[in-house]
Amino acid sequence: MGSENVIVIDGQEFFFSAGETILQVAQRNGFDIPTLCYLKGASPTGACRICVVELEGSQNLVASCATPAAPGMVVRTETPRVINSRRTSLEVLLASGQHNCLAQDLSMDSWTDFQVKSMAAKGHDDLCPAYGECRLQDLAVQYQVKTNHFTPADVSYPIEDVNPFIVRDFSRCILCGRCVQACNEIQVNNAISFDYRGSKSKIVTEGDLPLKDSICVFCGECVQACPVGALIPKKDLLLERSSNETRKIRTTCSYCGVGCQLYLHVRNNKVVKVTGVEDVGPNFGSLCVKGRFGYDFINDPERLKIPLIKENGKFREASWDEALNLIAEKLTRIKKESGPDSIMVLSSARITNEENYLAQKFARAVIGTNNIDHCARL
Amino acid sequence: MENLVFSTWGNWKDSPGPAQTDNLPAQFGQGKPLRAFMGWDGMFVRDASVNIVDMTREYAAQAANQSCGHCSPCRECTYRMKEILERICEGQGAEDDLDMLEYMARYVMDSSYCDIGLTSPRPILDAIEHGRDDFLRAIQEKKPIPRGNYVAKVTAPCINACPSHLDIPGYVEKIHLGRWDEALEIIRQDCCLPGTIGRVCVRPCEFNCRRGLMDEPIAIKALKRFAADQELIRGVEPGFSTTETKEDKVAIIGAGPAGLACAYHLGIKGYKTTIFEALPEPGGMAKSGIPDYRLPPDILNYEVSLVEKAGAEIRYGVNVGKDITIEDLTEKGYKAVFVGVGAPEASSMRCEGEDAGYERFMTGIDFLREIAFGRRPIEGKKIAVIGGGNVAMDCVRCALRIGFDDVNLIYRRTEAEMPADPVEIEEAKEEGIKFNFLVQPIKILAENGKVSGLECLKMELGEPDDSGRRRPVPIEGSNFIIECDAMVPAIGQVVVVDRVVPEGTELTRRKTLVVDKITFQSSQPNVFGGGDCITGPATLIGALAAGKNAARFIARYLETGECRPEDTDWMEKTISDLGVYDKEETMPFVGQTRRPRQAALDPSVRIKSFKEVESGFSRADAFKEASRCLRCYRIGLAAV
Ligand SMILES: Cc1cc2nc3c(=O)[nH]c(=O)nc-3n(C[C@H](O)[C@H](O)[C@H](O)COP(=O)(O)OP(=O)(O)OC[C@H]3O[C@@H](n4cnc5c(N)ncnc54)[C@H](O)[C@@H]3O)c2cc1C
Ligand code: SF4
Ligand code: SF4
Ligand code: SF4
C-alpha cells in the first residue's frame, strides 16, 4: 500500500483522491456517518463532533468531515467508543437549550416541568416549530438517546423577532455554525459570526445588533441551513398546525432571469413556504429575499386574474379577446397617426428569454420600432 | 524527586505511559516553592497540604473560561464540570458527581476539536484518580472548602516560543473568521510593529509549531502580515484604548524596535515619552539595516506614526552620551529612562588590513545604512562580502541592486552551518550571488590605497564547537587570492552601551547593559534597558518583547517606587522550564495540506530595484492557511 492513496474504513480498503476528507470517502462508499454541522459547499468547521470516527494512532477521535484522508489511515466508523461519543454529543446538545420536542426523553415529571418552563418563554407556546424536520431530533431517535443525564440549560439569550422574515431562537441554537458558513461562504454576505465564548457563545451580527440593523439581506440562506428550530421563517409560526399534508412542488422562481430552482410548499392549495432545491443549479439551494419570502402575492385577493378595461374612469371586467382586441386597435391607430416610434415596448426580467425575444420581435417586426427595453436595465 | 508527593506529568504522552518525576520545577520565583502544578500533560504535587479538590475546581474553572465554544463537547461540558466541582467545594456534592465528572472529562478529551478540550481534562482525571479519597470526603463531609492561592496561564507551543508571547492561535482564529481588525488588535497587544514583524521576523514560533509535525508549520509570519496589510488596504483607523494621561514622563534612548515598543506600551498606559534618536529617521536596524526590498519604508513609517499617536515624541539627531547625558535627562524631570541603543558597531574580522582605511572597504552595517538613506556607499564592479548570517545576505543582495555585477559571499563553513534564514539563502541564490564556502580571509590586498583582493585560506570541517556546529580548520598552505574591487565584512555587531549610561552602571565584559531578566531594570533603579544592547545582536521580536515588558515594570516603578516580578511572570518562567513544544510528539496522522506560498517577484525583475520582493497572501489563501491551525492551547495552573 505504502504511499498509495488508499485508506481502510471498517476493514475495507478504498482509494481516495487528494484533498478528499474521510467523510467524503466514506460516504462515497456507502458508509453512514452522521453529520450535523457539515455544510456541503462550505469548508468544514468540525464543530458538532457528530461525525467522529476512530483513527488508528490517534489518542482521540477525529472529526471525519474535517480530516483529510491520508495514505494508510485506518478508520473505524461504528465502534462502541464512536457510538458513545456521538450519543453524548447528541445528549449535551439536546440539554443545551429548550429543545421541547419528543426527543427530550426525560422522566414523566421532569418532562412536564421542562415543557412548562419552555413554554413559558416568549414565543414558545407550542412545541418547537422544527418538529419533524429537525436533524437533531432525527439523530436522537436514530441513536436512541437518553437525555436524563444532563439537566437542560436555561435560556441564555432571548428570542429575536424584530423583522418580518426570520425568527432567531437562541434557546434552540446548537451552535453548529451552519448558518455562519451559509452566510459567509455560500452567500458571502458576512453578516453573522460566532461571538462570546464558552457556554455564552452566540451567533451574532456585527455589534450583536438585531438582523434588521445589520448588513443582513434576509436571503434566508441561514434559515435553510439551520438543522434545528433556531432559525425559522416568521410565517411558519403564524401557520396553524394542520393535519393536512403539505405538498412540495418544484418550480422555477419567477422573479428574475437567473432561474433559481425552488420548492413551493403547498397546503390547502396555498403556498405556505418556499425553500431552495439543493444539489441543482443554478442556485444549489440558495435563494434571495424575494424568492424565499416574497410569495404572499400568489394568494393575495388584490391580485389581477381577469383583464380590466377602464371606462368612464372605472374598471370593468372583460374577456381576454375583448381586451386584446382593444389594445390591438389602439396600437394600430397610434402607429398610423403618430408613427411607430411613438410607441415603446418595455419587457420584464420576470419573463423567460423566449418571451423577451418575442417582445422585441413584436416591437421591431410588428410595430416597426427599435424602442424596446427591459426593466432590468433601469 | 525531592518533595514529590506524586506526579503524573507526561503519562498522557502515550497514555498510559510513565510519568516524569525528575527535573520538574520546584521553585516558583525567588524563594517561593512551587507546591503543585496542573496542566496539559498531567499534574504533580510537591506539598501534601495542597487541597487537590480545591485546586481541581480552580483548574476546571480555567478550562471553562478558556473554552471558545465552537465545538460541542468542550462548550457544553467544561462549564458543567466546573459547576459540579464548585458544588462539591461548597459542600453540596452528590454521590454520583465523581462519576459524572469522569464521564464528561473522558468525553471532552476524546471528542473535542482543539487542545483546550483535548488536554484540559487530563489533570482533572489524574486528580480524581490520585485524590479519590479527598474528593469522596469532600462530598460526604459537606463542608465548604476555602480557596487556595493559584496562578493560571494559557500558552501554546508557538506562544511559548515567541519572545513576546503573542496569542498566535488567537489571531489566526480571527483571521479564519474574517475578523482581521480583531486579529490585529490581538497582535498589537504584544507587538506594536505587526507589518514589520509580519515581514522580517525570524519566526521562532514557526519552528515550534505542532502543525509542522504533521506537514508544514502554520505560516504565522505571513498571516500576521496579512492582518496588518488589510488595515492599510481597507483604510481602517486603528483603535487605541489609551488610559488617562499620567504625570510622569519617561525618556527613551534609541528609536529602534526596543525603544519604540517601550514607548508604545507606556503610551497605552497613559505615559508620555520622549525618544532621543541619534539618526535622522526612526526604526533602528529595521530602518538602517534591513533593506527596503524586505521591508518597505512606508510600512515601518506608518507603524512608527502609530507609536507617536500613542504618546511618543521623537527627537532626531540627539546622541545621548555626546549631546546630552542620562543625568541631564533625570535633571530635566524624566523619572525613568529606557536604554534601547542596540548594537551599532561592526565586530572586527581579525584580518590583516581591515584597519588600514582602504578605499572601497566598508563594514556591513555602514554599507546597509548608507543604502537605506539613499546613497551609494562604495564604487566597484566585483564585491566580496564576508559572513554567513542575515546581515551578510542583506549585503550581497543589496550589492546586486546598487549595480555590482559580480557579487561573492565568503563564508568559512558550509551552507549547512550558515546562520542565515534558508529562505534568504534560497532567494540570494536565485538572484545569482556566488557562494564561496570553507574560505577564511586572512589579508586584505590593496593597490594605491584601494581594495584589490583578498588573500584566503581553504578550510575543512573538524569537531563540533560550543555552538554544536562543526568547527572550520584551515588547510595548511592552501592560500589563494580572490580578486575584487570592493569589500564588505558582515560578521556581527558589538554593543557600546558604556558611552550612554552613567558611570558605575553595571555592564558585562561584552559591554552589554546588565538588567534583571524579568523587569529589565539596570543597577541604576531609574534606568531600564532592552533589545540588542542587553543581549548583543539578536532579533526584532526579542527587542519588541523587551520594550513591552520594560514598559510594564517602568510603570510599576513610577507608581510604586518598586519593581518586582509578578506571579504571572514567574508562571511564564515555570511554563518555559517545563517546556511546551514536544518535538518528539507523534501526531495522529500525516497532514495533507501545505501552506500557500506568498507570491514573489521574479529574480530577474527584483534585482533591478529595491521594490518589495514578496507580496502578501490573498484573502482566500489567508483563510485557508488559518484553517490549518490546530489551536494547541494549553492551560497551566500552579499552587503557590
Ligand atoms: C542588517 C540587519 C538585518 C537584520 N535582519 C533582521 C531580520 O530579518 N529579522 C529580525 O528579527 N532581526 C533582524 N536584525 C536584527 C534586528 O534588527 C535587531 O535585533 C533589532 O533592530 C534590535 O532592536 P534595538 O531597538 O535593540 O536596537 P536597534 O535596532 O539597533 O536600534 C537602536 C537605535 O538607537 C539609536 N542609538 C544608538 N545609540 C544612540 C545614542 N547614543 N543616542 C541616541 N540614539 C542612539 C540607533 O540609531 C538606533 O536607531 C537585523 C539586523 C541587521 C543589522
Ligand atoms: S442558528 Fe441554527 S444553523 Fe446557526 S448555529 Fe444555531 S443551530 Fe446552527
Ligand atoms: S476551545 Fe477547542 S475544544 Fe473547546 S470549544 Fe473551542 S474548539 Fe472546542
Ligand atoms: S498549530 Fe496553531 S496553535 Fe498549534 S503550534 Fe501551530 S500555530 Fe500554534
Ligand code: FES
Ligand atoms: S459534521 Fe463533522 S464535526 Fe460536525
